[in-house]
Amino acid sequence: MSKPFVEEVLPQLFRAEIPLPNNPLRATNSYLIEGEERNLIVDTGMNRKECREAFDAALDELRLDLAQTDFFITHLHADHLGLVSELAAPTSRIFFNRPDALLAGFSELWKVLFEVARKHGFSDRELEEALSRHPGYRYSPTGPIDFEFLAEGDRLTYGPYTFTCIHTPGHTPGHLCLYEQSRKIFISGDHILGDITPNISAWDDAENPLLQYLQSLDKVLEMEIELILPGHRRLLTDSRKRIGELKRHHHERLKEVSAIVKAAGEDSAYQIASQMEWDIEAPDWERFPITQKWFAIGEAIAHLRYLEEEGVIGRRERGGAVLFHA
Ligand SMILES: [Zn+2]
Numbered sequence: 001m002s003k004p005f006v007e008e009v010l011p012q013l014f015r016a017e018i019p020l021p022n023n024p025l026r027a028t029n030s031y032l033i034e035g036e037e038r039n040l041i042v043d044t045g046m047n048r049k050e051c052r053e054a055f056d057a058a059l060d061e062l063r064l065d066l067a068q069t070d071f072f073i074t075h076l077h078a079d080h081l082g083l084v085s086e087l088a089a090p091t092s093r094i095f096f097n098r099p100d101a102l103l104a105g106f107s108e109l110w111k112v113l114f115e116v117a118r119k120h121g122f123s124d125r126e127l128e129e130a131l132s133r134h135p136g137y138r139y140s141p142t143g144p145i146d147f148e149f150l151a152e153g154d155r156l157t158y159g160p161y162t163f164t165c166i167h168t169p170g171h172t173p174g175h176l177c178l179y180e181q182s183r184k185i186f187i188s189g190d191h192i193l194g195d196i197t198p199n200i201s202a203w204d205d206a207e208n209p210l211l212q213y214l215q216s217l218d219k220v221l222e223m224e225i226e227l228i229l230p231g232h233r234r235l236l237t238d239s240r241k242r243i244g245e246l247k248r249h250h251h252e253r254l255k256e257v258s259a260i261v262k263a264a265g266e267d268s269a270y271q272i273a274s275q276m277e278w279d280i281e282a283p284d285w286e287r288f289p290i291t292q293k294w295f296a297i298g299e300a301i302a303h304l305r306y307l308e309e310e311g312v313i314g315r316r317e318r319g320g321a322v323l324f325h326a
Pocket residue numbers: 075077171190
C-alpha cells in the first residue's frame with residue numbers, strides 16, 4: 001500500500017488525501033491540526049479498508065495519537081463522516097451538526113429516498129442497482145455515534161487556531177464550515193470546491209436546497225478569506241472569484257433546465273436529467289454509472305424545485321409519477 005499524500009499547509013495544520021477508489025471525487029481532504037493538548041481532525045473519508053489504511057499511514061507520519069484527538073465532521077456524506085466511528089478513541093469528542101445527524105440516523109431514509117426516486121422516473125431495476133452501489137449505503141458508519149452538536153457561531157480552539165462554525169446549508173441541510181478569522185482561513189467541506197461543483201440534490205419536495213445553497217454562497221462572499229481548504233481537490237485562494245463561478249454555474253443550469261421543460265411540454269425529472277449536459281465519463285445517458293445517474297437526477301430535481309418556487313414551472317402527478325411543465 002502506497003503512502004497517502006500528506007502536506008503541511010500551515011504551521012501545525014496538515015492536509016491528508018484519503019483515496020476514494022472508483023469514485024469520481026478521487027479523494028477526500030482530511031485536515032489534521034496538531035495541538036498542545038488535543039488534536040483535531042476535520043473529515044475522515046469512507047468507512048472502507050482503503051480509507052482506513054491511508055488514514056493510519058497519515059497518522060503514523062504525523063505521529064498523532066487518536067486518544068488525544070477530537071473530530072469535526074462538516075456534513076453527513078459517507079466520504080466525510082464514514083470513518084469517524086472507526087477512528088475515534090473512547091476519549092475523542094466528535095463534533096457534528098444536528099440537522100445532518102437527524103438525517104443520518106433516520107432508519108427509513110433509504111426507503112423514503114427510493115419512493116421519491118420512483119415518482120421522479122427511476123425504474124425498479126435501476127433502484128435496486130443504485131442501492132447496491134450507493135456509497136452512502138455501503139460506506140457509512142455502522143452503529144450510532146455519540147455526537148456533540150455545534151451550530152452557527154460556536155467556537156473550537158486547537159493549536160494556534162480558533163475556528164468559528166459557519167452554517168452553510170445547501171449541499172446538506174446542516175453543513176458546517178470552519179472559519180479562522182485572524183488568519184482568514186476557511187475550511188469549506190463540500191460547500192465550495194475548486195475543479196468540480198458541489199452536488200446540490202433535492203429529494204424532498206418540501207425543500208429548496210438550491211435556494212439555500214445560493215444564499216449560503218452569498219453569506220461566505222461577505223467574509224474575508226485568503227485560503228479555502230475544501231473537502232476535495234486543491235486548495236483555493238480567490239474565494240470571491242470561485243463563489244462567482246459557482247453562482248453563474250447554477251444560473252446557467254436553471255436556464256438549461258427551464259429550456260428543456262419548455263421544449264418538452266411535460267417530462268419527468270429523470271427524462272429532464274437525461275437531456276442536461278453532464279461532465280461524466282460515459283458515452284451517453286444510458287451508460288452513466290448508476291450512482292452518477294442518481295446524483296444527476298437529484299441535481300435536476302434541485303433545479304426544478306427552485307424554478308417551481310419561482311413560479312417558472314409547475315408540476316402534475318399522474319399515476320404516481322411527477323411530471324413538470326412550463
Ligand atoms: Zn458531500
